Amino acid sequence: MSDKLVMSTGNKAVAAAVKMAQPTVVAAYPITPQTEVIEAIADYVESGEMTARYIPVESEHSAMTACIGASITGVRVFTATSSHGLLYMHEMLHWAAGARLPIVMGQVNRTIAPGWNIWAEHSDSLSQRDTGWLQIYVSTVQEAYDATLMAFRIAEDNRVLLPVMINMDGFLLSHIMQPFEMTEPGDFIPPIHLPHAIDVNDPHGYGAMSPANVHYQFRFDMEKSMRAAREVIAETEAEFAKRFGRSYAPVEEYRCEDADVVIVAMGTMGKEAEVAADLLREEGVKAGVMRIRWLRPFPELNIAGKELVVIDRDYSFGFGGVLAGEIQARYPEAKIARVIAGLGGQEVTFEDMAEFVRSRKIGTEFWFGIPEEEQ
Amino acid sequence: MYEIRIHSRGGQGGVTAARMMASAAVKDGKFATACPFYGAERRGAPIVSFVRIDDAPVRIYSQIRKPDMIIVLDPTVMETVDVLDGLKEGGSIFINTHEDIEFPPQYKVYKADLTGIALSKNLVVAGSPILNTPVIGALAKLGLFTHESGKKAIEETFADVRNIEVAEKAFEEVTA
Amino acid sequence: MTEIPKEEMLLKCPSTCAGCGSLLALRYILKAAGKDTVLVIPACCNSVIQGVYPYMLHTVPVYNIAFAAAAACASGMSEALRAKGQKTNVIVYAGDGGTADIGIQALSGALERGEDFLYICYDNEAYGNTGMQRSGATPLGAITTTTPNGKRVVKKDLDRIIEAHNLPYQATACASYPADIYNKVKKALSIPGPKFIHILAPCPPGWRTPSEKTVEIGKMAVKSGIWVLWEKEYDKLTISAPSRAAMKKPMPVIDYLKAQGRFKKVDEETAAQIQANVDKNLKKIAAEVRIQEETA
Numbered sequence: 001m002s003d004k005l006v007m008s009t010g011n012k013a014v015a016a017a018v019k020m021a022q023p024t025v026v027a028a029y030p031i032t033p034q035t036e037v038i039e040a041i042a043d044y045v046e047s048g049e050m051t052a053r054y055i056p057v058e059s060e061h062s063a064m065t066a067c068i069g070a071s072i073t074g075v076r077v078f079t080a081t082s083s084h085g086l087l088y089m090h091e092m093l094h095w096a097a098g099a100r101l102p103i104v105m106g107q108v109n110r111t112i113a114p115g116w117n118i119w120a121e122h123s124d125s126l127s128q129r130d131t132g133w134l135q136i137y138v139s140t141v142q143e144a145y146d147a148t149l150m151a152f153r154i155a156e157d158n159r160v161l162l163p164v165m166i167n168m169d170g171f172l173l174s175h176i177m178q179p180f181e182m183t184e185p186g187d188f189i190p191p192i193h194l195p196h197a198i199d200v201n202d203p204h205g206y207g208a209m210s211p212a213n214v215h216y217q218f219r220f221d222m223e224k225s226m227r228a229a230r231e232v233i234a235e236t237e238a239e240f241a242k243r244f245g246r247s248y249a250p251v252e253e254y255r256c257e258d259a260d261v262v263i264v265a266m267g268t269m270g271k272e273a274e275v276a277a278d279l280l281r282e283e284g285v286k287a288g289v290m291r292i293r294w295l296r297p298f299p300e301l302n303i304a305g306k307e308l309v310v311i312d313r314d315y316s317f318g319f320g321g322v323l324a325g326e327i328q329a330r331y332p333e334a335k336i337a338r339v340i341a342g343l344g345g346q347e348v349t350f351e352d353m354a355e356f357v358r359s360r361k362i363g364t365e366f367w368f369g370i371p372e373e374e375q
Numbered sequence: 376m377y378e379i380r381i382h383s384r385g386g387q388g389g390v391t392a393a394r395m396m397a398s399a400a401v402k403d404g405k406f407a408t409a410c411p412f413y414g415a416e417r418r419g420a421p422i423v424s425f426v427r428i429d430d431a432p433v434r435i436y437s438q439i440r441k442p443d444m445i446i447v448l449d450p451t452v453m454e455t456v457d458v459l460d461g462l463k464e465g466g467s468i469f470i471n472t473h474e475d476i477e478f479p480p481q482y483k484v485y486k487a488d489l490t491g492i493a494l495s496k497n498l499v500v501a502g503s504p505i506l507n508t509p510v511i512g513a514l515a516k517l518g519l520f521t522h523e524s525g526k527k528a529i530e531e532t533f534a535d536v537r538n539i540e541v542a543e544k545a546f547e548e549v550t551a
Numbered sequence: 552m553t554e555i556p557k558e559e560m561l562l563k564c565p566s567t568c569a570g571c572g573s574l575l576a577l578r579y580i581l582k583a584a585g586k587d588t589v590l591v592i593p594a595c596c597n598s599v600i601q602g603v604y605p606y607m608l609h610t611v612p613v614y615n616i617a618f619a620a621a622a623a624c625a626s627g628m629s630e631a632l633r634a635k636g637q638k639t640n641v642i643v644y645a646g647d648g649g650t651a652d653i654g655i656q657a658l659s660g661a662l663e664r665g666e667d668f669l670y671i672c673y674d675n676e677a678y679g680n681t682g683m684q685r686s687g688a689t690p691l692g693a694i695t696t697t698t699p700n701g702k703r704v705v706k707k708d709l710d711r712i713i714e715a716h717n718l719p720y721q722a723t724a725c726a727s728y729p730a731d732i733y734n735k736v737k738k739a740l741s742i743p744g745p746k747f748i749h750i751l752a753p754c755p756p757g758w759r760t761p762s763e764k765t766v767e768i769g770k771m772a773v774k775s776g777i778w779v780l781w782e783k784e785y786d787k788l789t790i791s792a793p794s795r796a797a798m799k800k801p802m803p804v805i806d807y808l809k810a811q812g813r814f815k816k817v818d819e820e821t822a823a824q825i826q827a828n829v830d831k832n833l834k835k836i837a838a839e840v841r842i843q844e845e846t847a
Contacts, residue, residue, distance in 0.1 A: 007398040007409070024634045027627055033413075053630045058660030062623035065616065065657065069591070069627030072614060075634065077627070091617055118413070140432075172436045177394045177409040179401040198612045198628075200587050200639055205607035207615035214604055268436040275434050349437040 005179035010144045010168045013180055014080065014106040015040035017148035019050050020185050021104075024075035027055035027066035032118045033170040034082040034108040041078075052078075060085035064092035064103075071101040072206065074197030076152065080106035082170060083124045087112065090128065096163045097132025097222065099207060100196065102155035103163040105133075106148065109267065109313075110170040111344045119345020120169040122266060122314040126295075126322045132222050134164040134229055135295040139252075139271035141178040144168050146246055147293075150236050153189045157236075159228040161194075169267045171345070183244050226297045233294060250299035252291040255281065259288030261357055262303065265311040266292045266323065269342060273311070275350035280357055287357055298326060307335045309360050311353065313342035320365055337361055341368035376429040377519075378439045382458050383448035386418040388507035392448070393424040395511050395528040400428045402524035408433045421452040428519070446514075447471060448489070448506045469513060469549075471506060487513045487549040495544070496537045505541070508533060512542030513549040522546055553730045556582050560610050567600045570762030572726035572752030572769060573673040574600060577644060579729040580671060581611065583736035588640040589614060589628060593621035593654060595646035596680045597673075619653045621645045622661035625668040633667060640740050641668035647688035648678045651709045662716040662745045669739050669746040672709070673726075675754035683757040690777075691825055692808070692817040695757075701816045705828065713747045714783070720746040722782035724791075726753060727769030731791055735782055742784075751778045759812025768810060776801035776833045777825070788839055798837065804829050 008016065015037050018026070026045070028038040044050035057063045060081050067077045081089060086107060096103050111121040125135060134154065138144045144166065151164040168174055198206070210218065233250060241247035254274045256262055261280075263273040270291030280287035290301060290308075312321025319325060324338040337360035342348045346369060356366070367375060379396070383389030390411040397407035410425040425442075427433045444467040445458055452458065462468070464481055473488035493504035508529050515525040529538050560581035567574045573596055581588065588611045592598055598615055601608045616624040621643045629641045645654060650672035658670060677695045678684040685695040687707035694701050713721055720742045722735045732750065739746040753768045755761065760768050772778035773793050780791035790798065804826045808814040817825070 005401055007394055007401065025627060025631050027623075027630075053634050055626055055630055056664065057623060057626070058656060058663075061619060062626070062657045062660055065620040065623035066627030066630070068616070068620075069614070069624035069629075070631035071627070073628055073631040073635065075631045077631075092620065095617055095620075169436075171411075171413050175411055175413060176436065177397055178433070179397075179407065198589055198614065200589065200612060203610060203612045205601060205604070205609070205613045205615070208601055208604050208607060208613070209599060210604040271434050272436050347437055349440070350435060 004181050006182055007177045007179055008141055009036060009175050009177055010141050010173040011036035011108070011175065012040050013141045013145040014148050014166065014168075015044070016182055017145045018078050019044050020149060021076065021078070021152045021189055022050065023052050023078045025055065025067070025070035025077045026052045026079065027057050027063045027070065027077070028079045029057055029060045029063045029081070029085060031060070031082045031085040033110060033174045034080050034085070034106065036174070037080040037106050060088040061092060064089040064096060067103045068092060068096050068099060068101055071103050071194070072099065072198050074192065074194040076156070076192045078104050080108070082108040083110035083112055086124045086128060090131070093128055093131040093133060098218070100161040101163060102161055102192070102194070104148070104151045104155055105163065105165050107165045107167045108170045108174045109167050117344045118170065120172050120268070120313065121343050121345065122167070125165060125167045126314045128165070129296060129322070132162060133296065134160075134162055135167060136164070136293055137167045137266040137270070137295060138293070139173065139268050139291060141173070141176070142180040142246070143248070144173065145180055145182065146240065146248065149185050149189065150240055154229065154232055154236050156192045157232045158193065158195060160225050160232050162222065162225055162229065167267065172268045188240070188243060229297050248293065250294040251301060252293060253302070254289040254291070256288035256290060256302070256306075258286055259306055260286040261307045261309060261360070262288045262290050263309050263311065263353060263357060264290045264292065264323065264327065266295070267313070269311055269313060269348060269353070272350045273353050276353035276357065279350065279354045285357065292323065298330065301327065301331065303331060303334055307337070307360065307362060309337045309339060309357050311339045311341050311356065315340055315343065335362045337363070338365040339368060340365065376427055376433070377444070378442045379426040379428070379444045379446060380439050380442040381424045381426070381446045381448065382452050382456060383422060383506070384452060385420050385422050387448055387503065388505065389422055389424050389448055391532065392507035392510050393426050395507065395525070395532055396426045396514060396519065397428070398528040398531065399511065399515070399520035399524040402527055403520050405430060406432045410436070412438060421456050442466065444469065446510065448510060450476065467517070469517065471510070483551070485513070485517055485549055485551055487545050489513070489545060492541050492544045492548065496541050498535070498537050498541055505538070508538035509541040509545035512545035515542070516546045516549045553734055555579065555730065555733050558582070562608055562610065564602060564606065565600050565608050566602060567596070568754075568756050568762070570755040570765040571596070571600070572754060572765050573597060573675060575729070575765065576673055576724070576726040576732055576750045576752055579732045580642070580644070580736050581609070583733045584640050584642060584740060586611060587638065588642060591616060591621055591625045591628065591641065591643045593645050593649040594618040594680065595649050596675070597644055597646070599680060618649055619657060621649060621654055622658040622670060625670070626661045626664065626666040629666055629668045643668065643670040645670070645672055646679065647672060647674040647676060648686040651687040651707050655712070659716065662713065662718060662747070665744050667743055667745070669736070669748065671748045671750060673750045673752040675752045675757055676706070677754070677757050679754055679757050691828070692821045693813045694816055695813070701814070701821070710749055713749070716745070717785070718747055719744045720782070720784055721748070723749045723751070723778070723780055725751040725769045725773055725778055725780060727766045727773070728780065728793055731780060731793065738782070757813065760810065764810070771802065771807045771810060773797055774802040775804045775807040776829050777804055777807055779833070779836055781836070788843060790836065790840060798833055801829070801833065
């Protein structure tokens with residue numbers, strides 16, 4: 001086993017998966033902590049390991065736009081960003097999804113200033129959740145690699161034709177080194193066929209004025225594709241497991257079957273929470289973990305009869321944690337203790353998470369690190 | 376799980392040392408992660424990196440608070456950093472030095488003159504002796520991973536054969 | 552005489568204002584470019600002119616993109632097409648706001664990278680599509696809805712900004728001279744790399760001129776020297792024929808200003824300043840040509 005494994009950061013694993021997928025165009029702009037992804041790709045292109053054209057654009061807005069311009073010609077494209085870069089792309093994220101372009105993007109979760117802070121937080125990507133992108137949150141280097149391979153197949157599936165954002169925690173995963181298997185995908189990702197690609201022999205207008213009587217139809221079509229994406233994701237993950245032996249689900253459940261209380265989180269906290277559950281089990285608490293992987297399309301949760309401790313590494317001011325809010329909206333009967341933790345890269349250990357469970361108060365919001373009297 | 380914290384200065388190769396340590400452990404059939412802690416520090420500032428080695432996949436991402444072992448690549452960081460912070464009772468210390476440095480008696484202390492070893496082979500990059508390849512040899516001697524796997528991890532990272540030579544020298548010279 | 556193809560690339564259904572200079576220019580741009588062409592259009596009058604889904608004005612594919620994004624979109628499209636071995640012309644058709652203001656960052660980036668496409672800015676000297684607000688390209692003294700007493704600062708010298716990128720081909724043109732546009736587009740598309748053409752496009756509602764006077768107003772701009780037609784292949788500057796003639800004895804700028812309602816609040820002092828600016832610019836261009844001839 002050990003011979004097949006290579007040590008890699010999350011960033012380099014994403015770049016390696018992109019190399020396997022062989023996109024035609026990569027357009028990107030550097031930002032900490034994503035930079036290593038595009039440096040690795042630029043190296044692959046220079047050395048001839050990738051045949052892609054690498055466009056070193058002058059901004060993230062142009063990175064996403066260049067991807068859009070390339071994608072509409074019917075080729076595979078990739079970009080990567082983080083935090084402020086993602087926010088700078090915001091307008092074009094809507095454009096990419098609305099134009100039904102299967103762009104794949106590596107997104108390294110990082111806090112938004114001020115003050116300047118380069119560490120992990122999910123506020124960047126969660127503030128883009130309504131743009132029409134599929135969003136997945138990964139928790140290991142292997143998963144970052146596997147999810148990137150699968151993202152191309154899912155996005156380009158003609159039942160989906162929506163862009164996919166692969167999110168990983170800044171530094172905690174982007175820069176950690178873990179052993180992973182750099183599986184050759186073979187024909188796992190079929191050749192791209194974009195049904196609405198530009199063709200000078202069959203000229204069409206793209207994105208022209210669309211009045212109300214058709215615009216809502218375009219939007220409903222996007223939602224239909226999001227719904228279809230659930231099935232495509234399930235098929236793709238099943239096929240991946242069959243071929244390569246690693247299985248994934250939209251929600252990774254850990255010791256949930258008989259659990260009375262479940263920690264719900266995304267990214268690396270969702271993985272470390274497993275250690276918290278083990279610790280709680282030793283204390284006699286029947287604890288489990290649900291790690292949300294696919295946030296869009298939003299997954300089904302098996303939460304009947306369980307209390308939830310939802311950890312949000314993000315915040316919607318004047319409302320609450322985004323993840324807790326989404327779960328409560330989907331499952332109004334859910335019994336949720338809401339925890340806000342990890343903002344700006346705040347250190348949150350499995351021991352802290354176990355304590356969130358022990359001291360949970362259903363129906364309340366707890367800000368980790370803030371004194372009791374200020375809560 | 377065995378948890379190691381490495382103290383060095385930015386630019387001394389502490390992060391690469393962590394990666395080679397984890398890589399060597401994985402070659403032995405273990406699971407491991409190497410995790411640099413990135414702050415706003417620039418070249419020359421004291422930094423820490425972490426290595427976790429276990430028989431099962433490592434699921435912890437937060438910083439190591441109670442290490443089983445600390446490695447001090449640059450003893451001068453001890454002037455400003457409490458390198459013993461959180462070190463477990465009976466934990467191990469490996470320090471790059473040729474001097475006798477006193478540590479509290481509850482710790483097992485190992486040392487080797489990595490700087491001297493690097494200089495003896497003229498293994499110097501940008502004016503600084505290379506410390507992260509001899510340290511792999513020293514740690515192999517302490518049983519963190521096999522000497523073979525350590526050398527393989529070095530070979531994958533550096534083409535210059537002197538890196539293996541210094542690892543072998545440190546393997547021989549490490550003392551309690 | 553230039554042989555311009557009879558075949559029309561635009562269908563007879565544009566929703567332009569009567570006398571639109573930008574559409575007149577586009578008619579000849581597409582005749583020069585031919586069918587193996589994709590147009591990239593950011594937010595501007597031409598986003599609306601092209602018709603409402605599912606109908607369209609053009610007989611070539613048109614890709615609409617966000618305001619600031621045209622040059623970046625064309626970059627990606629051109630790179631992808633070239634990667635596929637296609638020579639298809641990629642032409643951006645953008646207004647002055649999308650070029651000189653909000654789109655200039657993406658444009659500068661694309662030009663610096665040497666992307667293979669033709670960027671055409673049709674300049675109606677204001678934000679026409681939103682009802683004539685001032686842009687960076689609005690000239691001194693012009694009334695717009697956001698400069699109700701006339702603009703107090705001069706027009707941004709977009710061409711000098713573009714020149715700083717050392718393009719293989721750069722030109723100016725005017726909607727009133729279709730053969731000149733046709734020839735410049737033809738030449739531009741024969742050259743690989745980034746190309747830029749800046750076309751003055753009179754706008755009857757914005758300039759407050761009668762619809763039937765579009766061609767005449769554009770010609771007055773050239774004859775007065777407030778707009779100079781030239782082309783530049785790398786370092787070689789050539790003054791185009793209409794401007795060569797005009798530069799011998801330019802028409803007073805005041806005649807050009809008086810023909811348009813947008814300049815009605817220009818006082819004598821401002822008019823003199825505008826004339827002085829024109830004189831200075833013409834001298835600068837003439838000097839540039841002279842130095843070029845002397846060093847040749």
